[in-house]
Amino acid sequence: MVMMNAAVVTSFQEPPHYQAFETPRPAVETGEVLADVLAAGLHPRVRSGAAGSHYTSSGTLPMIPGIDGVGRLPDGRTVYFAAGDDVLGTMADKAVVDPRRSVELPDGTDVAKVAAAMNPAMSSWVALRRRVPLKPGQSVLVLGATGNAGAMAVQVAKRLGAGRVVGAGRDQGRLAVLIPAGADEVVQLTDDPDATASALAAAAAEADIVIDYLWGKPAQQAIMALLTARGDRGRQLDWIQVGAVTGPTLDLPSVALRSANFRLQGSGQGSVSPRGYLAELPSLVQEITAGTITVRANLVPLSDVGDAWTRSEIPGERTVLVP
Numbered sequence: 158m159v160m161m162n163a164a165v166v167t168s169f170q171e172p173p174h175y176q177a178f179e180t181p182r183p184a185v186e187t188g189e190v191l192a193d194v195l196a197a198g199l200h201p202r203v204r205s206g207a208a209g210s211h212y213t214s215s216g217t218l219p220m221i222p223g224i225d226g227v228g229r230l231p232d233g234r235t236v237y238f239a240a241g242d243d244v245l246g247t248m249a250d251k252a253v254v255d256p257r258r259s260v261e262l263p264d265g266t267d268v269a270k271v272a273a274a275m276n277p278a279m280s281s282w283v284a285l286r287r288r289v290p291l292k293p294g295q296s297v298l299v300l301g302a303t304g305n306a307g308a309m310a311v312q313v314a315k316r317l318g319a320g321r322v323v324g325a326g327r328d329q330g331r332l333a334v335l336i337p338a339g340a341d342e343v344v345q346l347t348d349d350p351d352a353t354a355s356a357l358a359a360a361a362a363e364a365d366i367v368i369d370y371l372w373g374k375p376a377q378q379a380i381m382a383l384l385t386a387r388g389d390r391g392r393q394l395d396w397i398q399v400g401a402v403t404g405p406t407l408d409l410p411s412v413a414l415r416s417a418n419f420r421l422q423g424s425g426q427g428s429v430s431p432r433g434y435l436a437e438l439p440s441l442v443q444e445i446t447a448g449t450i451t452v453r454a455n456l457v458p459l460s461d462v463g464d465a466w467t468r469s470e471i472p473g474e475r476t477v478l479v480p
């Protein structure tokens with residue numbers, strides 16, 4: 158048996174342990190190869206997979222976490238790749254790469270940046286290209302704009318042609334950073350629901366698209382704040398549900414759907430097909446390597462995966478594990 162080192166989840170209640178694990182065998186007949194992993198991002202999606210709580214989880218243990226990464230192929234090329242299943246992930250010395258789920262990276266690419274940025278950037282890139290294609294000049298509100306994905310959504314919306322982008326989030330310091338990143342206005346979400354509703358209405362009542370990373374109470378309040386303040390309720394408002402940082406459910410008054418041209422949909426694995434995601438990989442890689450979408454990667458040795466799991470994330474940074 159050929160062994161490698163990997164982050165291994167043996168219980169959904171515990172962080173992964175760095176230990177020896179059998180090296181996976183690629184299905185060479187379908188073109189799969191075994192790559193040396195160079196970097197793998199510790200995204201919220203990776204955490205929920207490793208906790209067995211993501212909606213795609215099969216519940217199989219032991220498992221190696223990691224949904225994507227950057228690897229070096231046997232022929233020497235460096236690629237960004239997405240893992241094929243939820244059991245043998247990317248947080249290991251080696252991982253199976255299906256060429257159909259990979260994109261070659263140009264020489265000199267900052268591999269940590271690509272590993273850090275692809276997942277959070279993909280959330281808005283796919284939402285605004287596959288779910289509700291953004292029309293040039295449209296107005297976008299990013300709800301939950303102070304996280305990695307939210308901050309990138311501001312940049313992505315601008316890059317895809319938005320005329321106005323408003324970022325709404327909790328942390329004032331992180332909100333301030335969004336203005337030089339391209340936001341036209343920011344709104345602070347506070348514990349005062351009336352003040353927050355007024356501020357959201359003033360800044361974003363005429364939004365065409367909302368990219369929502371929060372859900373739960375803040376989204377519930379924001380939906381009603383925007384709809385009731387809208388000049389023309391017949392004008393379409395597309396709400397794209399992307400993350401659920403503040404809760405898995407909300408109470409939606411039926412009147413929200415009757416009294417306004419309000420369209421609610423999500424964007425994620427399932428609502429966008431694997432083929433749809435794969436089609437977006439090359440252009441997104443290009444944006445990240447060109448520096449249009451920025452991210453700060455915090456590099457951690459894979460052997461420290463246990464600590465990395467339990468340490469709180471540095472705001473504005475994405476932990477990237479390096480074998």
Ligand SMILES: NC(=O)c1ccc[n+]([C@@H]2O[C@H](COP(=O)([O-])OP(=O)(O)OC[C@H]3O[C@@H](n4cnc5c(N)ncnc54)[C@H](OP(=O)(O)O)[C@@H]3O)[C@@H](O)[C@H]2O)c1
Pocket residue numbers: 200201202276277279280301303304305306307326327328331346370371375398399400401402403424425426470472
């Ligand atoms: N559907 C998709 O395609 C897709 C893809 C990638 C990510 N996602 C999801 O998107 C979400 C964000 O991902 P991420 O990578 O940006 O994670 P992240 O970097 O950890 O950001 C999460 C942010 O949420 C903010 N937050 C926490 N509680 C809040 C509250 N009560 N009100 C307002 N903001 C709050 C925090 O910012 P402050 O501390 O500054 O408030 C934090 O920075 C996750 O749920 C993730 O699973 C979805």
